Amino acid sequence: MTRSKWLSWSGILIMLGLLLFAFIWHLSIGTKIIPIDELIQSFYAYNQDNFNHLIIQELRLPRALIAICVGACLAVSGALMQGVTRNPLADPGLLGMLTGAALGVVYWSTFVSSASLVWLPLVAAIGALISAIIVWSIASRVTGGITPLSLILSGSAFTAFTGALLAIHHLLDQHTFEEMRTWLVGSLLASNLATLYWCLPWIIIGLVAAIMLAPSVTALSMGEEVATGLGINIPRRKWQLLTCVVILTSVSVALAGPLGFIGLVIPHVVRFWVGADYRWIIPYCILLGAVYLLFVDTLARWLIQPHEIATGLITILIGAPLFIWLVKVRVR
Amino acid sequence: MHFTLRLFNQAISLRINGYALLCSAFLFSLLLATFLFATTQGSYPLSLHDSVMSLLGQQQSVIDPQTDVIIWEFRLPRSLVAILSGALFALSGALLQNMTRNPLSDPSLVGISQGAALAVVTLTILFPNYIDDWREIAAFLGAVSITIVIQLLRGNDHPLKFILLGVGVAAFISAIISSLLTYGDLPSAMAALSWLAGSTHNSNWHDVNMLCMAFILIISLTLYQARMMSVISLGDEVAIGLGINLKAIMLIQLTISVAAAAVATAVVGPLGFIGLLAPHLARKLVRCGPVNHLFLTALVGAILVLAADIIGKNLFAPTQLAAGSVTALIGAPLFAYLLMTKKT
Numbered sequence: 001m002t003r004s005k006w007l008s009w010s011g012i013l014i015m016l017g018l019l020l021f022a023f024i025w026h027l028s029i030g031t032k033i034i035p036i037d038e039l040i041q042s043f044y045a046y047n048q049d050n051f052n053h054l055i056i057q058e059l060r061l062p063r064a065l066i067a068i069c070v071g072a073c074l075a076v077s078g079a080l081m082q083g084v085t086r087n088p089l090a091d092p093g094l095l096g097m098l099t100g101a102a103l104g105v106v107y108w109s110t111f112v113s114s115a116s117l118v119w120l121p122l123v124a125a126i127g128a129l130i131s132a133i134i135v136w137s138i139a140s141r142v143t144g145g146i147t148p149l150s151l152i153l154s155g156s157a158f159t160a161f162t163g164a165l166l167a168i169h170h171l172l173d174q175h176t177f178e179e180m181r182t183w184l185v186g187s188l189l190a191s192n193l194a195t196l197y198w199c200l201p202w203i204i205i206g207l208v209a210a211i212m213l214a215p216s217v218t219a220l221s222m223g224e225e226v227a228t229g230l231g232i233n234i235p236r237r238k239w240q241l242l243t244c245v246v247i248l249t250s251v252s253v254a255l256a257g258p259l260g261f262i263g264l265v266i267p268h269v270v271r272f273w274v275g276a277d278y279r280w281i282i283p284y285c286i287l288l289g290a291v292y293l294l295f296v297d298t299l300a301r302w303l304i305q306p307h308e309i310a311t312g313l314i315t316i317l318i319g320a321p322l323f324i325w326l327v328k329v330r331v332r
Numbered sequence: 333m334h335f336t337l338r339l340f341n342q343a344i345s346l347r348i349n350g351y352a353l354l355c356s357a358f359l360f361s362l363l364l365a366t367f368l369f370a371t372t373q374g375s376y377p378l379s380l381h382d383s384v385m386s387l388l389g390q391q392q393s394v395i396d397p398q399t400d401v402i403i404w405e406f407r408l409p410r411s412l413v414a415i416l417s418g419a420l421f422a423l424s425g426a427l428l429q430n431m432t433r434n435p436l437s438d439p440s441l442v443g444i445s446q447g448a449a450l451a452v453v454t455l456t457i458l459f460p461n462y463i464d465d466w467r468e469i470a471a472f473l474g475a476v477s478i479t480i481v482i483q484l485l486r487g488n489d490h491p492l493k494f495i496l497l498g499v500g501v502a503a504f505i506s507a508i509i510s511s512l513l514t515y516g517d518l519p520s521a522m523a524a525l526s527w528l529a530g531s532t533h534n535s536n537w538h539d540v541n542m543l544c545m546a547f548i549l550i551i552s553l554t555l556y557q558a559r560m561m562s563v564i565s566l567g568d569e570v571a572i573g574l575g576i577n578l579k580a581i582m583l584i585q586l587t588i589s590v591a592a593a594a595v596a597t598a599v600v601g602p603l604g605f606i607g608l609l610a611p612h613l614a615r616k617l618v619r620c621g622p623v624n625h626l627f628l629t630a631l632v633g634a635i636l637v638l639a640a641d642i643i644g645k646n647l648f649a650p651t652q653l654a655a656g657s658v659t660a661l662i663g664a665p666l667f668a669y670l671l672m673t674k675k676t
Contacts, residue, residue, distance in 0.1 A: 138672060161661065167656075185514075309514070310514065320504035324504075
């Protein structure tokens with residue numbers, strides 16, 4: 001085993017430790033701080049009459065699990081997009097996929113049915129896919145082709161359009177808006193395990209596919225000529241990757257609403273450590289994304305007790321300055 | 333079809349395009365017609381005869397006694413606010429596009445509207461007692477400080493970076509606004525929310541006066557700057573070569589543009605895409621010198637916002653859509669179209 005490989009594996013172990021730490025922190029901190037021994041006790045000796053056990057198992061555990069899944073999914077989809085488009089600013093939120101998926105979910109739960117959770121990930125996926133295709137085709141028609149600038153601009157035009165549609169919908173249908181309001185800024189507040197069960201298969205498919213496709217993302221990130229030279233069927237591989245990105249994005253929207261900038265922040269931090277090899281970037285993104293969202297969600301609950309800030313707002317407040325810095329440094 | 337107007341021993345000389353003049357006259361009558369249409373529309377429909385008579389002050393020939401109150405208290409200020417704010421947004425966009433030599437600049441895309449919005453929402457939520465007197469000033473200060481921040485960030489880079497940085501700053505500010513909205517008490521949060529949607533719903537005569545003064549000031553300043561505009565659009569080197577103090581002129585024009593957007597935002601809220609659309613449509617109608625172009629742009633902006641207001645009022649009546657939503661619905665696809673057809 002070479003030295004760098006050894007380093008990478010030990011890094012994974014460190015990240016796993018960090019994840020465990022963040023998980024426990026997330027569970028124990030809140031409006032009521034629960035001591036760690038009682039927290040661990042609630043897992044092996046669950047007592048229904050103990051109020052602390054109830055808080056952990058019924059309220060905080062689902063939320064923590066969802067935070068882990070959503071963080072991992074968004075980070076990986078951001079990393080894949082940045083690799084494939086060779087665009088340091090790619091992020092599911094900036095390209096309109098998050099609002100597209102959110103619009104799909106809002107229309108679905110208004111016009112078709114609000115009760116069924118089965119179709120929710122699929123509806124979000126269709127919304128995300130359609131918006132990805134629209135934004136992509138606008139950007140590819142711009143003179144100069146797909147550049148960071150054209151993608152961001154067409155993404156922001158699309159976001160403005162869907163935002164207006166959402167605003168109109170909100171005016172016409174106050175009831176759904178009340179239900180959806182916290183969800184629309186990106187929040188883990190209303191998380192329940194039933195949605196997670198329906199999303200879990202998709203999450204596993206998406207993440208496994210991402211890990212399997214990672215070597216060819218490395219090749220694609222070096223340019224299409226290199227990838228062709230290495231024997232990759234580019235159009236087919238791109239479609240596979242797009243499907244993967246759409247699955248991951250839409251699942252996270254279905255679970256937590258549009259959480260901006262996670263897909264931008266995490267891959268850049270990861271790349272800072274492990275370099276440009278996507279075989280390592282993807283696993284690190286999964287772990288760091290999970291840790292990051294757990295951390296942010298804990299902050300969101302803890303900063304102004306007994307209220308809580310919507311998680312999506314904090315991710316934007318952290319992510320937007322990084323975006324500005326990237327524009328400054330990485331865009332020609 | 334050109335003729336030249338020379339006044340005061342050629343101190344002022346204007347080259348006037350006849351076709352553009354015709355276009356302005358046409359747009360002006362279109363604006364007038366839309367305006368009259370707007371006064372008859374609403375939850376209490378009035379006949380055209382009544383509203384015209386009431387506007388002309390001929391109370392004795394008005395049939396419906398309600399007409400005067402409805403026209404003078406509600407519909408007239410509302411329509412005037414729509415017209416004036418549309419013209420201001422359009423002028424701001426035209427200046428900004430000319431200055432950055434970038435057809436995609438718009439006060440709402442580069443963070444000016446968001447800066448004004450942040451200041452006004454902060455004022456509404458945290459200091460609700462001062463909102464009536466200080467709204468315009470706060471909006472202006474907010475817009476100016478965000479513009480300065482973006483300019484400092486941009487440094488000497490490519491003009492297009494201005495837009496990308498604006499997108500980032502806008503995202504950051506919207507997050508702050510949303511957090512403010514979540515933690516303000518309910519009445520002030522609702523007031524801020526309806527303002528944020530960009531609506532002319534609560535217009536009164538105070539707003540009209542404010543906008544009117546701002547419009548007169550700004551249109552005269554822009555017309556005074558119009559000659560410089562055409563020189564600046566030729567490029568930095570050429571402009572300097574022609575003997576223009578580029579930095580000073582840029583600063584003046586940026587200030588005018590920010591002021592126009594800020595005042596309009598303070599009254600109606602952040603209306604998207606008007607500053608982007610109006611100059612383009614005006615240029616599509618007729619290619620002409622900067623003075624004519626500015627007039628046409630202001631007219632087009634006024635018509636657009638007024639029309640958006642009418643559409644928003646009637647589309648899902650009795651629910652009223654904010655004019656801002658309508659302009660975003662029309663503006664965003666057009667922005668995409670411009671993006672696709674733009675030649676670099």
